[in-house]
Amino acid sequence: MNLYAIKAIYLFEMHRTWRTIMQSVISPVVSTSLYFVVFGSAIGGRIPEISGVSYGAFIVPGLIMLSLLTQSISNASFGIYFPKFVGTIYELLSAPVSYLEIVIAYVGAAATKSIILGVIILATAALFVPLRIEHPFVMLLFLVLTAVTFSMFGFIIGIWADGFEKLQLVPLMIITPLTFLGGSFYSIDMLPPFWQKVTLFNPVVYLISGFRWSFFGLSDVHIGTSLAMTALFLIACILILRWIFTTGYRLKS
Amino acid sequence: MSSAISVSSLYKTYSTGFEALKNINLDIRHGEIFALLGPNGAGKTTLISTICGIVNPTSGTILADGHDIIKEYRAARSKIGLVPQELTTDAFETVWNTVSFSRGLFGKPAKPAHIEKILKELSLWDKKDSKLMTLSGGMKRRVMIAKALSHEPEILFLDEPTAGVDVELRRDMWNVVRALRESGVTIILTTHYIEEAQQMADRIGVISHGEIILVEEKAELMRSLGRKQLRLFLQEKRDEVPEALAQYELELSSDGCELIYHYDTQKDRTGITALLKDLDKAGVRFKDIQTRESSLEEIFVNLVRERK
Numbered sequence: 001m002n003l004y005a006i007k008a009i010y011l012f013e014m015h016r017t018w019r020t021i022m023q024s025v026i027s028p029v030v031s032t033s034l035y036f037v038v039f040g041s042a043i044g045g046r047i048p049e050i051s052g053v054s055y056g057a058f059i060v061p062g063l064i065m066l067s068l069l070t071q072s073i074s075n076a077s078f079g080i081y082f083p084k085f086v087g088t089i090y091e092l093l094s095a096p097v098s099y100l101e102i103v104i105a106y107v108g109a110a111a112t113k114s115i116i117l118g119v120i121i122l123a124t125a126a127l128f129v130p131l132r133i134e135h136p137f138v139m140l141l142f143l144v145l146t147a148v149t150f151s152m153f154g155f156i157i158g159i160w161a162d163g164f165e166k167l168q169l170v171p172l173m174i175i176t177p178l179t180f181l182g183g184s185f186y187s188i189d190m191l192p193p194f195w196q197k198v199t200l201f202n203p204v205v206y207l208i209s210g211f212r213w214s215f216f217g218l219s220d221v222h223i224g225t226s227l228a229m230t231a232l233f234l235i236a237c238i239l240i241l242r243w244i245f246t247t248g249y250r251l252k253s
Numbered sequence: 254m255s256s257a258i259s260v261s262s263l264y265k266t267y268s269t270g271f272e273a274l275k276n277i278n279l280d281i282r283h284g285e286i287f288a289l290l291g292p293n294g295a296g297k298t299t300l301i302s303t304i305c306g307i308v309n310p311t312s313g314t315i316l317a318d319g320h321d322i323i324k325e326y327r328a329a330r331s332k333i334g335l336v337p338q339e340l341t342t343d344a345f346e347t348v349w350n351t352v353s354f355s356r357g358l359f360g361k362p363a364k365p366a367h368i369e370k371i372l373k374e375l376s377l378w379d380k381k382d383s384k385l386m387t388l389s390g391g392m393k394r395r396v397m398i399a400k401a402l403s404h405e406p407e408i409l410f411l412d413e414p415t416a417g418v419d420v421e422l423r424r425d426m427w428n429v430v431r432a433l434r435e436s437g438v439t440i441i442l443t444t445h446y447i448e449e450a451q452q453m454a455d456r457i458g459v460i461s462h463g464e465i466i467l468v469e470e471k472a473e474l475m476r477s478l479g480r481k482q483l484r485l486f487l488q489e490k491r492d493e494v495p496e497a498l499a500q501y502e503l504e505l506s507s508d509g510c511e512l513i514y515h516y517d518t519q520k521d522r523t524g525i526t527a528l529l530k531d532l533d534k535a536g537v538r539f540k541d542i543q544t545r546e547s548s549l550e551e552i553f554v555n556l557v558r559e560r561k
Contacts, residue, residue: 002360004358004360005358008357009358012354083343086343087337087341088341090307090337090341091335091355091400095358095360096329252308252309
């Protein structure tokens, strides 16, 4: 294991985070706070409790997931796309580092950043609505698992993208709709029966449902199913990454 | 003793079908400065990139200090430092950070004293806290060299290191290269400035259309192909070479003021004495004489032309 290399890349990426602290930490916190103000306080006051949980509190896990997913993807995709774009990737490719080490470093840094962000948003939410966390360890597990999985997904997008447009496309066109339609703002019980079935094809449903269960003990799908689906997605990402690195796809000619 | 770099039967065909390298066989000795010469698109950069792991070879094997660059990539790559042709830097990082980063990437523990030494040698010390984007092109080039030297490589690749570089930097760079060579580092460089290869290199390899045309000791190459020129500056302009001097295959300069005679220094008889006598007989008077060795440039141009 080239631990020095992992450390070097990890610190480099974290340094990038501090350098861009405004856009990487403050702006997600501001936009999430706006959701709380609008949906939690202004509109939420007129929405009845969902299974004994006030609407303002109900949307907290979904909002954290929303930021966690988008930030994990954008951090990790940008982290690997940028060296490709400016050409500094030559150094990574010519260095004595294994693919595993590269992934650990980049994904680790992206996941760290989004976990920190998730915790900050959680703390911000606690200022607006009373919160309780029934299963703190499961909550942490989901936080870490989701951050790692989607940072990997972002890393894949960063390698696949050959322009800034593609880099923006997936988060904007796929992740945001899936998160909004994945029960961030509602319980899927509220949907007509047909759409309840359709929505089960949305992987984000399982993440949000599981994460919400860790807070309030209520979920749309069983917690075991949620964990299994998340693990499945994680494994899929690992397999894709393995393929990318063994073929040198979009990295080496 | 194994070679610093040993390339055998290397082929590289890009996905576009372009054959960039064809059956490259090359051994680079420990501690030498090897210059790789070739016109644009000859395959110089592809060859270097393949050895350094940036481009996958289509077939063939490459050993770096005896280590296979694919099977034992860790051992092989940790010996190699690369200064690529393109100036690619992390605009927002400082000089110190980016050079330290490279050292870590190559698996070496931090060693500030070494980084300090390199930065001082490359006249970058007072810029160590500057962000890379604030540096001039020449300074960025120095940073690229510093990055490549950060992990104390035994083999250093310099891909067109002096392209677009000012005189001062070129001098600094060659001083660094000389010092590295003295400390036992093997250096492989590609360059367009042939006089540099001539000054610096121990051996020269010529590559053209993806094939190594020849590899030879520089002195040997100069000697075997070294022709000299004798230029006679005439007192009177002439329209043509006098009939009587036809056997010497003289060349008349375009302005008609110079006669040029080519001869081979390796021959017992260069024909100069006879030429001068015959010139006198033909009544050709001249005001000055100059002789000059062919430069590597001319040798190189001839070689490439011969192959076509």
